[in-house]
Amino acid sequence: MERIALISDLHGNVTAFQAVLEDLAKRGIETIYNLGDVAGKGPRGSECVRLSQIHCTQTIRGNWDDFLPREEDPERNEAGWWWHRELTDSDRRWLLELPLVHTLELSGRTIRLVHASSESVYTRVHFAHTPQEFEAMFATTEMTGSSPTPSVVCYGDIHDAYLEVHQGRTLLNVGSVGNPLDEPVPCYVILEGTPGGTLADSFSVQFVRVPYDTEKEIAIATALGMPDLEAYAVELRTGIYRGQHAKLGLR
Secondary structure, eight states: OEEEEEEOOOTTOHHHHHHHHHHHHHHTOOOEEEOSOOSSSSSOHHHHHHHHHHHOSEEOOOHHHHHTTOSOOTTOOHHHHHHHHHSOHHHHHHHHTSOSOEEEEETTEEEEEOSSOSSOTTOOOOSSOOHHHHHHHTSOOTTTTTOOOOSEEEEOSSSOOEEEEETTEEEEEOOOSSSOSSSSSOEEEEEEEOTTOOTTSOOEEEEEEOOOOHHHHHHHHHHTTOSSHHHHHHHHHHOOOGGGHHHHTOO
16 A cells, blocks of 8 residues: 655645655655646745745646746735745746646555646636536546546645545545635645555545644744735635635735
């Protein structure tokens, strides 16, 4: 049996990432796949890049990894430029060169790893999705290329962990390490199965929540002068998306 960790959406939150890495080390899990959105929203994207390069077997490109490194962006605001400039030239090149899809084989199951969907890093699939959106996650597309048809699809992007099984196929979202928006506790997934095995071998999915020092992370963002600090702090403390803060009176 092999245990593999799936993490996603670090978003520059090194404090949360380090807590998850410590939890993985205690469990003896060394194989880590990162499903993208390494930088942006949080204050230390460059350090998250460095730690991903050291600890992750493979990192998949997310939507933030795709647009944040690019120089041309007429709609980028002050915070966007701050997160862009916090990255080094080497960071930006590495992020833009990340693959869009990766495939694993465990216990007779073909497992597809993507950031947001099998269509694009910008095509979002929420927990409350349509049957057509479910089907599309398992489709062969221009983005997935010649990769094999999966029976399991794992993705990130929505910061909302869940698992759904339908007609023998499993769709799961691994949640977010750095910016969880279902509850304010980082989440990752452990897959356990037999490499090169068959459907006769056992297979499991485990969701893990790892508490961390939220106030320490907010203090670091404050000390570094990061823009959009209030929205970031409220998201980390509450797990509520910033677009809802004004409506709910959150500060």
